[in-house]
Amino acid sequence: MQEVNVAVIGAGYWGKKVLYEYVQLARKRPDVKLLAVCDLLDENLEYCQKHFGLPYMTKDYKEVLLNHEVNAVNICTPNETHFEICKAALEAGKHVLLEKPMTLDSKQAYELVDLARSKNLVLSVGHIYRFNSALKKIRSLIRQKFFGDIFHLRLQWTTFATFENRDVLTDLMPHPFDVLNFLLDSWPSRVTCRAKAYRRKELEEMAYVLAEFENDVMGHIEISWLLPGKVREVSVMGSEKFARIDCSNQSISVYDNDNGNFFDLEVKANNTIESELIHFMDCIQDGLDPINGCEKGAKVVEMLEFARRSLEEGRTVETNACDMYSIKNPVKGAAYSVINNVEIEEGTTVQDQVNLYKCKIGKNCKIDAYVYIEEGVTIGDNCKVKPFVYIPTGVTIEDNVFIGPNVTFTNDKYPRVNGDWKLLPTKVRKGASIGANTIILPGLVIGKNALVGAGSVVTSDVPDNAIVVGNPARVIGFTGMCVKESRSSES
Numbered sequence: 349m350q351e352v353n354v355a356v357i358g359a360g361y362w363g364k365k366v367l368y369e370y371v372q373l374a375r376k377r378p379d380v381k382l383l384a385v386c387d388l389l390d391e392n393l394e395y396c397q398k399h400f401g402l403p404y405m406t407k408d409y410k411e412v413l414l415n416h417e418v419n420a421v422n423i424c425t426p427n428e429t430h431f432e433i434c435k436a437a438l439e440a441g442k443h444v445l446l447e448k449p450m451t452l453d454s455k456q457a458y459e460l461v462d463l464a465r466s467k468n469l470v471l472s473v474g475h476i477y478r479f480n481s482a483l484k485k486i487r488s489l490i491r492q493k494f495f496g497d498i499f500h501l502r503l504q505w506t507t508f509a510t511f512e513n514r515d516v517l518t519d520l521m522p523h524p525f526d527v528l529n530f531l532l533d534s535w536p537s538r539v540t541c542r543a544k545a546y547r548r549k550e551l552e553e554m555a556y557v558l559a560e561f562e563n564d565v566m567g568h569i570e571i572s573w574l575l576p577g578k579v580r581e582v583s584v585m586g587s588e589k590f591a592r593i594d595c596s597n598q599s600i601s602v603y604d605n606d607n608g609n610f611f612d613l614e615v616k617a618n619n620t621i622e623s624e625l626i627h628f629m630d631c632i633q634d635g636l637d638p639i640n641g642c643e644k645g646a647k648v649v650e651m652l653e654f655a656r657r658s659l660e661e662g663r664t665v666e667t668n669a670c671d672m673y674s675i676k677n678p679v680k681g682a683a684y685s686v687i688n689n690v691e692i693e694e695g696t697t698v699q700d701q702v703n704l705y706k707c708k709i710g711k712n713c714k715i716d717a718y719v720y721i722e723e724g725v726t727i728g729d730n731c732k733v734k735p736f737v738y739i740p741t742g743v744t745i746e747d748n749v750f751i752g753p754n755v756t757f758t759n760d761k762y763p764r765v766n767g768d769w770k771l772l773p774t775k776v777r778k779g780a781s782i783g784a785n786t787i788i789l790p791g792l793v794i795g796k797n798a799l800v801g802a803g804s805v806v807t808s809d810v811p812d813n814a815i816v817v818g819n820p821a822r823v824i825g826f827t828g829m830c831v832k833e834s835r836s837s838e839s
Contacts, residue, residue: 495586
C-alpha cells in the first residue's frame with residue numbers, strides 16, 4: 349500500500365486539532381506518517397514540538413513543498429492564503445486537503461479544480477459535515493422517502509464570538525451551503541441574503557440567507573456571532589415527518605406528522621476530523637473521488653458570491669446553478685461558466701465564460717467564449733459558434749453550421765418592457781454560414797448551405813444556397829455561382 353507522508357501547513361486553532369488527529373491516525377496506520385508542520389509563529393511551532401514531537405518544522409511552506417518525501421499537505425492557513433499555497437502545492441505534485449472556504453474567489457477555485465485534474469491529484473476541501481454520522485443518516489433517509497416529500501430545511505449556525513478581520517458570511521456560510529447540497533444533491537437556483545454588522549461599522553456579524561431550489565424546496569439559514577452558545581442545527585420538514593438534527597452532538601429527533609409523536613433515532617457518533625483524514629488517505633491510495641471534492645468546494649465559493657451579490661444589490665439573485673462537472677459530457681475549460689441542465693454530446697468543446705441554460709448541443713461542436721444560449725435551443729452536430737454570440741429560446745440550428753463572432757438572434761418582433769410577447773421560432777438549416785456582427789430577425793429560416801455576409805441584417809427568409817449581404821440583407825448570388833454574374837442577372 350502506498351505510504352502517505354503528510355505535512356500540515358498552518359498550526360493555529362484548527363491546525364492543532366488536525367495535527368492531533370494525524371498523530372492518532374499514524375499510530376493506527378503504519379502507511380500514514382505526519383512528517384512536517386509549517387507555521388509563521390514561533391509559539392505555534394514550539395507547541396507542536398512539545399506535544400507532537402515532529403521531525404521537521406519550518407516557517408516557510410515552500411520548504412515543505414520542496415521536500416520530496418512529502419506527498420500530501422493539509423492546508424489550515426487563513427482564508428486569503430488558500431489559493432496561493434494550494435496552487436503551489438498542486439504544482440509541486442502534492443495531494444491537498446484544503447480547509448474551507450476553498451478560496452475567496454470562484455475563478456481561483458475553479459483554476460485549482462482544473463490544475464488538480466490536469467495533474468491527477470486529489471484535492472479535497474474541508475467540508476467536514478459530510479462526514480457527520482447524523483447528517484449521513486438524514487441523507488440516506490431523504491433518499492428512502494422517510495420524510496415523504498421534502499418541503500423546507502432550516503439551518504442554524506450561530507455562536508457568540510468576536511473576530512477582527514473576518515465576516516460571518518465567509519467564515520460560517522460555507523458549511524450550510526455545503527450541507528444543503530449534501531442532503532439534497534442540488535444547488536440553490538435563487539439566493540436572497542440580508543446581513544448586518546452591529547458591534548462595528550463593517551464586516552457582517554449576522555445574516556439570514558434564503559436558498560430556493562428548482563424542485564420547490566426552500567432552505568432558510570441563520571448565521572451569527574451574536575448568539576451565546578454554539579449551535580449547529582439542521583431541521584428537515586417533509587410531508588410525513590419532521591426531524592431536528594444537532595450536528596454537534598450528532599443526535600436526531602423526529603416528529604411524526606400523522607400521530608404527533610416525537611422519537612429519537614439511534615446514531616453512532618463519529619470523530620468527523622478523523623473520518624475526513626481517513627477518507628483523504630483512502631482517496632490518495634485507491635484513486636477515489638472525494639465526497640468533499642474540489643468541484644463542490646468551488647461551487648460553495650460560487651454560492652457565497654451569489655449571497656454577497658444579493659446582499660450588496662438588495663435583491664434575490666438567480667444562480668442558474670448546476671454541478672459544473674456532472675453534466676453529460678464534461679466540457680473543456682468551462683470553469684468560469686454557468687452551465688445548467690445542458691445536454692452536450694461527445695466530442696464537443698466549450699470554452700470559458702459561457703452561459704448555457706437547458707439547451708442541447710450535438711457532437712463535435714465548438715462553443716467559443718462569451719456565448720449565451722437560452723432554454724430550448726437545439727444545436728446539431730459539427731457546428732462552430734464563435735465568441736459573443738447570443739442565441740435565445742426558439743432558435744434551432746442544424747448540422748454543420750458556422751456562426752461568426754457577435755451574431756445576434758432575436759425571437760420577439762415587437763419587444764416591450766411590459767405586456768405579452770409572441771415567440772417567433774428561427775431555424776438555421778444544414779451547412780449554412782453566418783458572418784460576424786449579423787442580426788437575424790425572428791421567425792425566419794436560413795436555408796441550406798446559405799452564406800450570410802458579415803454585418804448583415806436579415807429581415808426575411810434566406811433561400812437554400814443563397815448568398816445575402818446588406819441591411820436589409822438581399823440575395824447577390826448563390827453558392828457555386830459567381831457573384832458578378834448574379835448581380836448582372838438581377839439588373
